[in-house]
Amino acid sequence: MIDWQLQLRIQQLQTRYVQTIDDDRLEEWPPLFTADGRYTITTRENHRGKLPLALYSCEGRGMLQDRVTGYRRINVYEPHCYRHQISALEVEPAAAGSTSSALI
Amino acid sequence: MTDASRIPYRYLHDPALYRAEQQRIFQGPTWHYLCLEAELPQKGNFVTTQIGETPVVVVRGDDGNIRAMINRCRHKGALVCVEPRGQAATLRCLYHGWSYHLDGRLRLVPFEKGIEGKGGMPACFDKADHGLLPVRTEVFHGVVFGTLSADTESLEVYLGSDMCQQLRRVFHKPVQVLGYYHQVLHNNWKLYAENARDSYHATILHAFYATFKLNRLTMGGGLVVNHDGWNTMNYSIGASLQEGQYDARELRSVMPDIGLAGPQLLDHRLEYADGITVAIQSIFPACVHQQIYNTLAMRQLVPLGPDKSELHWTVFGYADDDTELRALRLRQGNLIGPAGYVSMEDGVIGEYVQRGIGGAAADEAAVLLMGGTDIASVTDSRANETTVRGFWQGYRTLMGDALDD
Numbered sequence: 001m002i003d004w005q006l007q008l009r010i011q012q013l014q015t016r017y018v019q020t021i022d023d024d025r026l027e028e029w030p031p032l033f034t035a036d037g038r039y040t041i042t043t044r045e046n047h048r049g050k051l052p053l054a055l056y057s058c059e060g061r062g063m064l065q066d067r068v069t070g071y072r073r074i075n076v077y078e079p080h081c082y083r084h085q086i087s088a089l090e091v092e093p094a095a096a097g098s099t100s101s102a103l104i
Numbered sequence: 105m106t107d108a109s110r111i112p113y114r115y116l117h118d119p120a121l122y123r124a125e126q127q128r129i130f131q132g133p134t135w136h137y138l139c140l141e142a143e144l145p146q147k148g149n150f151v152t153t154q155i156g157e158t159p160v161v162v163v164r165g166d167d168g169n170i171r172a173m174i175n176r177c178r179h180k181g182a183l184v185c186v187e188p189r190g191q192a193a194t195l196r197c198l199y200h201g202w203s204y205h206l207d208g209r210l211r212l213v214p215f216e217k218g219i220e221g222k223g224g225m226p227a228c229f230d231k232a233d234h235g236l237l238p239v240r241t242e243v244f245h246g247v248v249f250g251t252l253s254a255d256t257e258s259l260e261v262y263l264g265s266d267m268c269q270q271l272r273r274v275f276h277k278p279v280q281v282l283g284y285y286h287q288v289l290h291n292n293w294k295l296y297a298e299n300a301r302d303s304y305h306a307t308i309l310h311a312f313y314a315t316f317k318l319n320r321l322t323m324g325g326g327l328v329v330n331h332d333g334w335n336t337m338n339y340s341i342g343a344s345l346q347e348g349q350y351d352a353r354e355l356r357s358v359m360p361d362i363g364l365a366g367p368q369l370l371d372h373r374l375e376y377a378d379g380i381t382v383a384i385q386s387i388f389p390a391c392v393h394q395q396i397y398n399t400l401a402m403r404q405l406v407p408l409g410p411d412k413s414e415l416h417w418t419v420f421g422y423a424d425d426d427t428e429l430r431a432l433r434l435r436q437g438n439l440i441g442p443a444g445y446v447s448m449e450d451g452v453i454g455e456y457v458q459r460g461i462g463g464a465a466a467d468e469a470a471v472l473l474m475g476g477t478d479i480a481s482v483t484d485s486r487a488n489e490t491t492v493r494g495f496w497q498g499y500r501t502l503m504g505d506a507l508d509d
Contacts, residue, residue, distance in 0.1 A: 051284070057437055061366075063368070074311045075311070
């Protein structure tokens with residue numbers, strides 16, 4: 001049985017999350033995580049090979065804020081901007097709460 | 105000895121030089137990092153890689169030995185192994201099914217005798233003459249190197265004593281791969297090769313290093329050159345930092361008002377008795393071995409054309425890492441790789457040079473005069489480009505008259 005309310009809430013969170021990034025309001029992005037939230041970007045190769053190394057590996061909101069500071073002030077990189085295209089959301093019940101996934 | 109303190113920009117985009125490099129440098133008397141022995145734990149494990157443009161497969165054979173071969177079927181030249189790594193009982197080409205033993209000997213040619221005695225290979229065809237071409241290989245403390253030239257010195261002589269010592273220092277016990285990064289660089293491969301040897305830029309371009317005092321030229325450290333400058337190491341000792349000299353008004357990389365909200369990123373453990381916290385070792389022409397605090401990696405540079413290259417990172421820890429140390433390594437992964445606080449900047453700066461030198465006159469050249477014109481180890485200052493000059497000395501030695509106008 002699909003919990004439509006839950007599905008909708010996750011979808012709204014996801015929409016807000018993506019717009020925060022696409023609109024370059026990055027300072028509003030870390031507060032979307034819990035204080036101990038984890039954020040990882042890895043590669044297909046490492047994921048499939050069950051290798052733990054990631055491109056981004058942030059533990060806690062503070063490390064997310066630092067990534068924003070790096071982007072805004074510290075690092076030198078080729079300028080770029082984002083426009084996310086996201087697939088439909090799949091929500092699965094889990095032992096505690098639920099997990100959701102979508103392709104970006 | 106040629107003067108390596110002026111390097112014409114044409115070295116960095118001339119297609120004719122790119123062609124000559126494949127033959128004189130990558131197929132010349134040079135050693136190339138291929139993989140780690142830890143990636144080939146079982147018989148039949150293989151890793152595919154390249155030495156310059158030449159495809160290479162490294163295999164652990166049925167006898168347990170590690171061999172490298174040119175990954176090119178002796179029939180029509182197709183790649184034999186396609187996947188980055190895998191496990192195989194035999195190496196079989198997809199095109200016409202020619203199949204090789206793990207040691208490279210040709211074992212089977214489909215329809216070699218034809219069908220019902222018609223067609224097939226002539227009697228003069230000898231499978232023994234059509235094995236995969238061997239690549240000379242040496243394994244040094246678990247690091248697998250290969251060379252395409254019969255004239256290359258033995259690996260230890262080529263590396264030099266300090267370079268051997270640095271590899272022994274890090275590979276002193278079994279390692280375990282933690283993951284890989286791959287990134288395309290929109291610049292000539294040599295811009296990255298010299299960037300890794302360049303201590304001068306490290307704490308000026310990389311604000312993360314200087315601001316958080318991970319690496320500064322005002323730390324103890326040094327520049328080491330072996331083999332006439334071909335192979336180099338830049339190192340620093342974090343605990344020896346002297347304050348001062350880094351002026352926030354003049355250097356973008358010093359940002360006194362910036363702190364970290366997640367300071368655990370900088371947590372580290374001293375792993376080596378010498379206190380060295382950053383050590384970047386470059387092995388001519390295209391290999392970099394890195395220790396940045398607790399991150400350990402081999403980087404391999406593959407040229408993709410006069411103005412494009414690819415960088416492959418193999419990041420590892422030790423097989424016996426405790427949970428906390430493993431977590432430190434993975435967290436410090438935020439510093440390195442294509443999205444690393446430090447390394448992302450090396451990914452873009454080469455491109456800025458490549459774009460900057462477009463249209464340069466034939467006699468325009470880079471100036472590499474920090475510390476003079478010598479190419480020698482320096483222990484009292486890293487405000488010196490001796491290691492960069494060393495790279496270019498090796499380049500000129502091998503390229504010879506190909507560099508003549």
